[in-house]
Amino acid sequence: MKELIKYIAQALVDHPEQVDVSEVIGEQTSVIELRVTKDDLGKVIGKQGKTAKAMRTILSAASSKLNKRAVLEIIE
């Protein structure tokens, strides 16, 4: 899941080398933390959070395949 978010985020931002993703794995739910530089924050959130929402939708489709849940946190 971590790789998935990293791949998507790197494709969206201007500074892919500064994308950092970490994953806190729980029994049922994992939390995926995405960090980008300040300049790129808007790129991963999008207008009215549309990009962030799209990433969460993709994430939940991918994790439902594994019968799990994943939460995406975008960290400033």
Place this chain on the structure above:
Amino acid sequence: MKDFMEIEAKTIDEAIEKACREYALPREKLNIEIISEGSGGFLGILSKRAKIRASVLSIDMDISGPFHEMPRSVSKDIPVETQDVNDIDIDMAETSRKMIEGILSRMGFPFPVSIKESDEYILLNIKGDGSGILIGKGGQTLDALQYIVNKALNKNGKERKRIILDTENYREKREKSLVTLARKLGEKAKRIKKPVTVNPMNAHDRRIIHLALQNDKELVTKSKGEGAFRKIIIVPNKKG
């Protein structure tokens, strides 16, 4: 155990869950075929139940099979082709295909993607497994993927083509059901001589409704609301 069973539920997700329970198997051990996609119905009419056909995947059809057949390079860390994007000669269709395949393989769906290109758009067709998991409720997963790919490829602001994502013929089916819905609601508006409101929809779906009714002289279509809540109102012409 029967070869397959047909299950009806309010939504596809619910039906799949039911199937898993019936067979007592996880989702990936089942072969799910969607017979009809449910719709919540509009104003209580037209509500359709979702129907699926579920069967157990045979053991030799191991799910891990296709995944391992994928070349290792695809699912491993490929640097995102940012340097290519600035290249004048880049093939946008090929880049978008690589991108979507990269996302899919990381989602655990290493499905092949084919390209159809026209002057206005690039159509990427994902050859799915028939489970509908890539489509999602009301097409939301497919739309999310499409949105991300468009965002990623159009980020440097140059005039670029629109990318349309499709799988299992979903776009065409959706368009047909929207046109049918538009006609039904149009008839209703004429019959009751009052405006009929359609559920909130995205821009693409609204466009289909507008186009479906534009030649009907007895009806006018308008949009109302903001952002994700924007919806169409079908108004019967005053003379009618």
